[in-house]
Amino acid sequence: xxxxxxxxxxxxxxxxxxxxxxxxxxxxxxxxxxxxxxxxxxxxxxxxxxxxxxxxxxxxxxxxxxxxxxxxxxxxxxxxxxxxxxxxxxxxxxxxxxxxxxxxxxxxxxxxxxxxxxxxxxxxxxxxxxxxxxxxxxxxxxxxxxxxxxxxxxxxxxxxxxxxxx
Amino acid sequence: xxxxxxxxxxxxxxxxxxxxxxxxxxxxxxxxxxxxxxxxxxxxxxxxxxxxxxxxxxxxxxxxxxxxxxxxxxxxxxxxxxxxxxxxxxxxxxxxxxxxxxxxxxxxxxxxxxxxxxxxxxxxxxxxxxxxxxxxxxxxxxxxxxxxxxxxxxxxxxxxxxxxxxxxxxxxxxxxxxxxxxxxxxxxxxxxxxxxxxxxxxxxxxxxxxxxxxxxxxxxxxxxxxxxxxxxxxxxxxxxxxxxxxxxxxxxxxxxxxxxxxxxxxxxxxxxxxxxxxxxxxxxxxxxxxxxxxxxxxxxxxxxxxxxxxxxxxxxxxxxxx
Numbered sequence: 001x002x003x004x005x006x007x008x009x010x011x012x013x014x015x016x017x018x019x020x021x022x023x024x025x026x027x028x029x030x031x032x033x034x035x036x037x038x039x040x041x042x043x044x045x046x047x048x049x050x051x052x053x054x055x056x057x058x059x060x061x062x063x064x065x066x067x068x069x070x071x072x073x074x075x076x077x078x079x080x081x082x083x084x085x086x087x088x089x090x091x092x093x094x095x096x097x098x099x100x101x102x103x104x105x106x107x108x109x110x111x112x113x114x115x116x117x118x119x120x121x122x123x124x125x126x127x128x129x130x131x132x133x134x135x136x137x138x139x140x141x142x143x144x145x146x147x148x149x150x151x152x153x154x155x156x157x158x159x160x161x162x163x164x165x166x
Numbered sequence: 167x168x169x170x171x172x173x174x175x176x177x178x179x180x181x182x183x184x185x186x187x188x189x190x191x192x193x194x195x196x197x198x199x200x201x202x203x204x205x206x207x208x209x210x211x212x213x214x215x216x217x218x219x220x221x222x223x224x225x226x227x228x229x230x231x232x233x234x235x236x237x238x239x240x241x242x243x244x245x246x247x248x249x250x251x252x253x254x255x256x257x258x259x260x261x262x263x264x265x266x267x268x269x270x271x272x273x274x275x276x277x278x279x280x281x282x283x284x285x286x287x288x289x290x291x292x293x294x295x296x297x298x299x300x301x302x303x304x305x306x307x308x309x310x311x312x313x314x315x316x317x318x319x320x321x322x323x324x325x326x327x328x329x330x331x332x333x334x335x336x337x338x339x340x341x342x343x344x345x346x347x348x349x350x351x352x353x354x355x356x357x358x359x360x361x362x363x364x365x366x367x368x369x370x371x372x373x374x375x376x377x378x379x380x381x382x383x384x385x386x387x388x389x390x391x392x393x394x395x396x397x398x399x400x401x402x403x404x405x406x407x408x409x410x411x412x413x414x415x416x417x418x419x420x421x422x423x424x425x426x427x428x429x430x431x432x433x434x435x436x437x438x439x440x441x442x443x444x445x446x447x448x449x450x451x452x453x454x455x456x457x458x459x460x461x462x463x464x465x466x467x468x469x470x471x472x473x474x475x476x477x478x479x480x481x482x483x484x485x486x487x488x
Contacts, residue, residue: 069335
């Protein structure tokens, strides 16, 4: 490259040293909290459960946690393992009890015992439900190597868990 | 079917089989003829007879068990262990949840919030009482002779503190559980002055002067047992090491003393020479020795100087003469 080449560059393409900020378009900062919040629908017919109706900042005020363990308290051990296991339990139960859980899956841990609680829609025969309970408990206790207990409450109609419509 | 069932009621058991076989024989030729017929080609796309979808058989749901509970039932056997809340079993009209505009909080049915919170329904006072009664036979009474803190301190001078940690996770191991703290009063070792001085030099900041307590914390070994053994070894080693007198310790001269001790000093010899007898026999010598050691140890200030002056006056019987 030589100096003659630089001279041929038009004025517009030259790097403006002083006014570089003028070229960058900026908008106002949008740090709006959106997670766990539901917008109103035009017909106001979107059902929310109590859990969904309260945004995350209401945890410990209006609603409580879905995972109960001592891993995340000060000085708790194996927090990452617990989080991954909880997520695995949630995925497995959601898939096994397909479209039957009408609440969040509550996972409570006491020592090495894991209690899985929640509201279940009476969509299948009781016999099948008992099978699913045994199946879930058996498989999860085999994978996680600790006793699992399913403590469910059955709901006659999905509308019974609706807290409000948005 | 109606006929068949009637027959079953009437005829003895053996004839049931005949009846059943007969009914099968009667019905089978008809179904065969239906299948053998040609299927009509449906050109105009006339709808088939409406096929009903198999509907879910609704099983009867029993009313909540809580409605049928007698008032004087044994709650401990209804709810024997820790468990998530279940509205049909708990006969309490509990509600939980936040509602706006003064509406009542959501009731106990279909309420996930109640299932989240830990409950103590398995630990009602009568149940705790019952469990304590059951555990009593495994307990031994507290020794009667150890009725106050001083006796406990005297007979069990050493205090070992360790912690166990409970977690809601499958592991029962915690690295913090290895730490052992051993506490004891220095007076309980019954050391003489020289050994005590050496002991304090060895333990350093582990000695608390306010309550005369030595605290040894061991955490260098991976297990609690190992740390306990190490702590006990330390106590033993400290005790024997402080009792031992090394040859170089005998070489400690008056200039090396960290505090002034009247007994070892020229002041005592001078007095004895002055009075011509032993210091114990001289009246007011104890007060004088105390004043001198105070003066030497605490330094020169108004109080120590005046004390020293008074003691000298008393010793030399100069009272009243100014």
